[in-house]
Amino acid sequence: MFSDTFGDADLRDLKIPVYITAIDLTTGSLTVFKKGPISKILTLAVSIPLVFPPYPFEDGIFVDGGFLVNIPVSFAYLLGADRTYVSDISSEYMGNEDKIKGISLLWNILSINQSYINRFEKHLGSFVKRFKTDGYYWYSFSQNGRIYESASMEMRERRFDFVNKDITRRKISFLRGFKWNIR
Numbered sequence: 001m002f003s004d005t006f007g008d009a010d011l012r013d014l015k016i017p018v019y020i021t022a023i024d025l026t027t028g029s030l031t032v033f034k035k036g037p038i039s040k041i042l043t044l045a046v047s048i049p050l051v052f053p054p055y056p057f058e059d060g061i062f063v064d065g066g067f068l069v070n071i072p073v074s075f076a077y078l079l080g081a082d083r084t085y086v087s088d089i090s091s092e093y094m095g096n097e098d099k100i101k102g103i104s105l106l107w108n109i110l111s112i113n114q115s116y117i118n119r120f121e122k123h124l125g126s127f128v129k130r131f132k133t134d135g136y137y138w139y140s141f142s143q144n145g146r147i148y149e150s151a152s153m154e155m156r157e158r159r160f161d162f163v164n165k166d167i168t169r170r171k172i173s174f175l176r177g178f179k180w181n182i183r
Contacts, residue, residue, distance in 0.1 A: 002039035009038045019079060020045045021065025021072055025054055030068050032075060032182045070114055071121040079182070083126035087151075088118070129154070 011018055012035045020033045022045045033041045044055035044062035054061045069075065073084050122128050131151050
């Protein structure tokens, strides 16, 4: 599908710079792609373990970067952003006794972890807008029209949930110890 849509286009061909994150399973690092074939980069960036297989690309094997950092605001500053606009569609952790058994336990732990990281990253954003996600899930592909219309309506209101106008390019020194690279 991505090949049909984007053909041989490269991320560098886009009018607005786009950065896509993925986790390299061979090195354990978060990789930020700023160049490369769009169709392949998108494929590796949506490789969700247990749903879509890890995607081999160049010298690595990749999965969705959202498993490590779902809202990569701190990386945006490291890449040179002056301010950030966060569109938050992340799910908040909701406790549930049924989710402490079997494979649900793993997803529950990942959900707790992601919830903490997302809260931290959102507070680094200059402008944060949380979108209503009730009834929508990461696999709600058939609902994309309704999701887009709902988000568009909320954006027309131009109200942000969190505004840090004073936050501009920050020195996020704690990231220096993490494994990550830019391609």
